[in-house]
Amino acid sequence: MKIIPRAFVIGHPVAHSRSPMVHSYWLRQYGLNGAYEMRDVLPYQLGEFIRELRSKCYAGCNVTIPHKATSIPFLDKIDATALAMGAVNTIYWDGDSLVGTNADALGFMRNIDERCPGWAVGASHAVILGAGGAARAAIYGLLERGFTISIFNRTASRAHELARFFHNRVDVIEQAQLASALTAADLLVNATSAGMVHQPELIIDLSNLKSTSVVYDVVYVPLETKLIMKAKMLGHRTCDGLGMLLHQAVIGFELWFGQKALVSSELRELVEADIRANAPGS
Numbered sequence: 001m002k003i004i005p006r007a008f009v010i011g012h013p014v015a016h017s018r019s020p021m022v023h024s025y026w027l028r029q030y031g032l033n034g035a036y037e038m039r040d041v042l043p044y045q046l047g048e049f050i051r052e053l054r055s056k057c058y059a060g061c062n063v064t065i066p067h068k069a070t071s072i073p074f075l076d077k078i079d080a081t082a083l084a085m086g087a088v089n090t091i092y093w094d095g096d097s098l099v100g101t102n103a104d105a106l107g108f109m110r111n112i113d114e115r116c117p118g119w120a121v122g123a124s125h126a127v128i129l130g131a132g133g134a135a136r137a138a139i140y141g142l143l144e145r146g147f148t149i150s151i152f153n154r155t156a157s158r159a160h161e162l163a164r165f166f167h168n169r170v171d172v173i174e175q176a177q178l179a180s181a182l183t184a185a186d187l188l189v190n191a192t193s194a195g196m197v198h199q200p201e202l203i204i205d206l207s208n209l210k211s212t213s214v215v216y217d218v219v220y221v222p223l224e225t226k227l228i229m230k231a232k233m234l235g236h237r238t239c240d241g242l243g244m245l246l247h248q249a250v251i252g253f254e255l256w257f258g259q260k261a262l263v264s265s266e267l268r269e270l271v272e273a274d275i276r277a278n279a280p281g282s
């Protein structure tokens, strides 16, 4: 089977995705013959897209909202990470099999390891806000590192559902317990869409956090959310979400194009400039 070096990001909506910019940069950087394109795929078009990917032997794709779980039945198999997370974000060929994996947790962890060196020394407890795909990645990555985790979500039933998915290895807390939970947190993660452009701000009081606690916002548009600004003002180390996107992309790039890519400061600056240029009001 001859694989065509053409990959995609599929989702709906998908126009905001910075993945084409990242992969096109690496294709140029490494002088590779290939393409990476975005495709707006509605839920009813998902099966048709995967059939096209198969029949044309395209290298694979990234999968974003709303297809991360629903694409699984269309694949030949998923790997252990995607199984443990219940979602795929990267589809590739392994021989004749179309396989799903999930690089979001790896991206989540590599980002904080890079941005906040030594952050995990002596750290053992994380509070995660949210119960969607990003929270799933954060939970999986942190459980793998042996962290204990409390999660809080606006819709409590989704938090309980997620806790059940992870075999109750995470503790669900309610709004009233959040302030006291923060006193024990070595890491606070915003894995909600709150604070993202066109979304309401995240409302949270950080005064109970230990001075050594790290604050991580998975949102990367804007690059510096109000949460990150507030945390910096209080003297916390912080981590934004852009590196998570860049580090997860390394996995797909190597699977599709056979080249291990580097998350360089030049790449980060390129994407940062694009985010700033397209920020509302700029």
Ligand code: NAP
Pocket (backbone or CB within 6 Å): 065, 104, 107, 129, 130, 131, 132, 133, 134, 135, 153, 154, 155, 158, 191, 192, 193, 194, 196, 199, 200, 201, 202, 218, 219, 220, 241, 242, 244, 245, 246
């Ligand atoms: P999702 O699956 O749709 O989940 C959204 C989550 O945000 C839910 O827990 C939702 O709570 C919560 N939420 C939404 N609006 C809220 C508000 N105003 N106040 C409090 N909670 C709110 O989305 P997702 O894929 O997890 O994405 C969440 C964020 O992470 C997005 O900003 C996305 O861009 C970002 N993200 C970043 C990366 C990266 O690489 N950096 C990767 C994935 C996602 P309910 O359950 O109550 O609705």
